[in-house]
Amino acid sequence: MTSALLFFTELTQAPSKAQRELLTLAARFDSATVALTGDISEEATGIVGSYGIGRILQAPAGDGFQDHEVGVLDAAVQTVNPQIVLLANDSFHREVAARVAARREVGIITDAIDVSADRTVTKDELAGAYTARVNPVADLVLVTVKPNSVEDAPAGGESAAVVEPLEVAAYASRLQVVGREEKPASGRPSLGEARIVVSGGRGVDGDFSPVEDLADALGAAVGASRAATDAGWIDHDFQVGQTGTTVSPQLYISAGISGAIQQKAGMQTSKYIVAVNKDEDAPIFEIADFGIIGDLKQILPQAAEEIRRRQS
């Protein structure tokens, strides 16, 4: 009997696409439990149940940073005694997993793209240049899973999950939150989780509006190369690549990006790559499924207009 534990810090609304992917993975095991910090909606308990997952351990939301969440996950691990813990792959959840792995002296596997019922984890190595299979050697392993890695498929459970309170010991935090600011919302999907990403580089020459326009026509996230963020044309939050966000969408449209090796590192596992570049010798064309030699300022608006025309 292999039991899985999922860890979420947000379920006030219906689970996100990335959360649904984790629920799908957890349902592959003989039993699965969700550990949660914060409130849960009735809708969410129903949806968790639809994956055949019957139990949610709920702890209050933390008001500090990370120490509470580490304590909650650790307490849930001791309550459920799972063989595998699944979490999101962002830096916060990675660190929570890492700290619990250090406490329990067990392994952590990041950047997973698949997890099988025997706990074999498939993951990207060297920015997607290799695919590795990694096995846990202990009774417990913590795994962070990249979004867009598995097809969301509810197993078909009929009843809503039952929510039980989780007792968590008080903790002393070694740091204080002294400032908290909401970043301006773009209304676009998040870069790491989007199904489609439209990215701009040096070739946008300071003006991201054609990239943003095509992204909006496609309901896509906007990305940027390091050259574009370093030039100050767009915020660092949008950077795709090794020091920004690594993306693996269904479709990646690269506009005005040459495709040097470090740029490729952040997006080469995308399902389809479309490239637009003025330079016919740009390395990006070597990895693009569909390439257009031309001016992005002409091509992107024309494509956006055509998409809107077909939609209307």
Added chain:
Amino acid sequence: MSDASSTPLTILVLVKHVPDAQFDRHIDQSTLRMDRSESILSELDEYAVEAALAIAEERGGPKAGNQVIAATMGGPKAVGSIKKALQMGATSGLHLNDETLAGSDATATSRALAALVKYAGNVDLVVTGMASTDAETAVVPAQLAERLEFAALTNASRVEFDSAASALTISRDHGSESLKLSASFPAVLSVTDQANEPRYPNFRGIMAAKKKKTEEVTAADLGLDASAVGAAGSGTEVVSAEARPARTAGTVITDNGQAGIALVNYLAEQKLI
């Protein structure tokens, strides 16, 4: 209050010798470990060295007794990364050089590095990059903080040091929010490439580095049993690593004035819209 008269700091900056990310990198099929023959100081660790030096300088630098120890674990060649850090201005080196460490996963690595920090003695602050550019797990700084019971100031895109109060305040992204987190020593600080602009070693720094000492230690010197490190001490085991099939070039067209339409046709054919 004069900063220079405050208690001197001992800062340990972790550096890693990694395969150069500007070239194709490989995993050896017999050992399932990375080919490390063409390695350099991880680019992301240069930001850590810069942050460590800047904090020490706030306190008056080496003249006021502040130490910046550049520490690494890795084979004999890993000393190259310490050398670069010494050229940038670190005061001494500490090299955990032991072949039993090869194949350590993140949990075993943080176990060994925590022992190394304790060995260095009375460390106020451990500084690291946001991730190594090879394994890219980005979890060792958080694990180190957990093991050492230090504050975890991780993924800092901005670092402010209040020298009088010996407190660090960092900015970091957290989902849709930007947070400011503050802690006093001892702490683990990991910095992103947004945190600063790393200095280049100048001629004086390169000459001075030749006189700086690097201590070499083994796992046994740190009291680490062979079963606690390397593959034996790891919680995970890599069973295979296959090169992803190289992407191949698809159709390339030249814009004839209708390429935007062709692009949409392609997306429709692939059922992407």
